[in-house]
Amino acid sequence: xxxxxxxxxxxxxxxxxxxxxxxxxxxxxxxxxxxxxxxxxxxxxxxxxxxxxxxxxxxxxxxxxxxxxxxxxxxxxxxxxxxxxxxxxxxxxxxxxxxxxxxxxxxxxxxxxxxxxxxxxxxxxxxxxxxxxxxxxxxxxxxxxxxxxxxxxxxxxxxxxxxxxxxxxxxxxxxxxxxxxxxxxxxxxxxxxxxxxxxxxxxxxxxxxxxxxxxxxxxxxxxxxxxxxxxxxxxxxxxxxxxxxxxxxxxxxxxxxxxxxxxxxxxxxxxxxxxxxxxxxxxxxxxxxxxxxxxxxxxxxxxxxxxxxxxxxxxxxxxxxxxxxxxxxxxxxxxxxxxxxxxxxxxxxxxxxxxxxxxxxxxxxxxxxxxxx
Ligand SMILES: *Cc1c(COP(=O)(O)O)cnc(C)c1O
Numbered sequence: 001x002x003x004x005x006x007x008x009x010x011x012x013x014x015x016x017x018x019x020x021x022x023x024x025x026x027x028x029x030x031x032x033x034x035x036x037x038x039x040x041x042x043x044x045x046x047x048x049x050x051x052x053x054x055x056x057x058x059x060x061x062x063x064x065x066x067x068x069x070x071x072x073x074x075x076x077x078x079x080x081x082x083x084x085x086x087x088x089x090x091x092x093x094x095x096x097x098x099x100x101x102x103x104x105x106x107x108x109x110x111x112x113x114x115x116x117x118x119x120x121x122x123x124x125x126x127x128x129x130x131x132x133x134x135x136x137x138x139x140x141x142x143x144x145x146x147x148x149x150x151x152x153x154x155x156x157x158x159x160x161x162x163x164x165x166x167x168x169x170x171x172x173x174x175x176x177x178x179x180x181x182x183x184x185x186x187x188x189x190x191x192x193x194x195x196x197x198x199x200x201x202x203x204x205x206x207x208x209x210x211x212x213x214x215x216x217x218x219x220x221x222x223x224x225x226x227x228x229x230x231x232x233x234x235x236x237x238x239x240x241x242x243x244x245x246x247x248x249x250x251x252x253x254x255x256x257x258x259x260x261x262x263x264x265x266x267x268x269x270x271x272x273x274x275x276x277x278x279x280x281x282x283x284x285x286x287x288x289x290x291x292x293x294x295x296x297x298x299x300x301x302x303x304x305x306x307x308x309x310x311x312x313x314x315x316x317x318x319x320x321x322x323x324x325x326x327x328x329x330x331x332x333x334x335x336x337x338x339x340x341x342x343x344x345x346x347x348x349x350x351x352x353x354x355x356x357x358x359x360x361x362x363x364x365x366x367x368x369x370x371x372x373x
Contacts, residue, residue: 056232060182064092133162136285270373
């Protein structure tokens with residue numbers, strides 16, 4: 001039996017009764033788009049995240065595009081971000097009409113304040129900073145906020161992997177004008193399909209985001225903006241509100257317990273576990289380890305033979321993807337992206353999810369420690 005990266009069968013078993021009741025309620029209501037379920041979920045999500053407003057939308061990609069547009073991104077505006085993320089991060093910048101500028105990361109895989117500082121000094125035209133809270137770890141938002149204040153750059157947080165994360169007294173969304181969430185099923189708070197949300201404390205920005213997600217409508221049949229069709233379904237909102245959001249705290253606690261077990265148990269000359277500043281407050285969306293780049297495939301094959309499904313996040317930098325290269329050479333910030341390239345070549349993600357048992361975690365540790373390198 002393989003130890004999978006996710007166990008949706010177990011999640012469904014646990015959430016089945018509440019999810020079916022939610023589906024029954026929505027079906028019987030006869031109201032399927034932007035009704036009381038989305039409103040109730042948004043209110044609970046905002047409360048859970050400690051923000052004044054949550055705005056549901058169709059996915060995390062759209063959440064980032066909408067956030068950039070609400071904050072006044074003009075065509076060609078430069079958006080400083082990390083090259084080490086799901087491609088949606090860069091794609092959202094392009095979709096909004098912006099120009100991504102890629103900046104190196106720290107040992108945790110997070111956009112590095114020292115690199116942001118260099119990038120801003122070299123290019124005063126950078127108008128936005130889009131940090132990604134990768135692997136469930138929060139970027140150093142205290143430092144990033146200080147740097148942004150110097151130049152007036154606007155911060156949007158890509159928190160798709162980091163709902164509930166905090167660091168140095170700041171939580172997700174404290175430093176950004178918006179924090180963007182994804183409810184893709186593998187995320188810490190997933191839907192039974194696609195979904196996303198924006199978090200903000202600003203009522204005017206929230207209203208504009210609500211308009212953009214719904215054709216740019218300001219009232220029925222009045223279109224003030226060129227918006228998207230990016231609505232969160234009533235069905236997904238109801239299921240998340242009744243079955244998933246109430247479990248999120250326990251799910252996160254379980255991820256942290258497994259991470260502790262891995263941190264205690266993994267002991268190998270050939271496998272490095274990052275131990276940077278952001279680990280303690282991580283919500284452990286993923287558990288990355290690092291191996292020699294020339295031996296990574298062999299390590300993954302070894303794990304597979306031991307019944308462990310490993311992943312890679314991410315095998316290529318966004319700045320190396322054809323979709324970007326076809327537009328011409330992507331803009332790399334002044335400090336280069338050497339550390340991000342190294343992580344892309346060396347990273348392996350071990351299974352971590354709320355339904356992983358202690359015995360399975362121990363089996364993963366055993367398989368890792370048994371690797372001869
Ligand atoms: C998943 C993810 C996204 C995109 O979310 P979708 O809901 O799949 O569009 C964006 N950024 C990061 C860091 C992600 O992990």
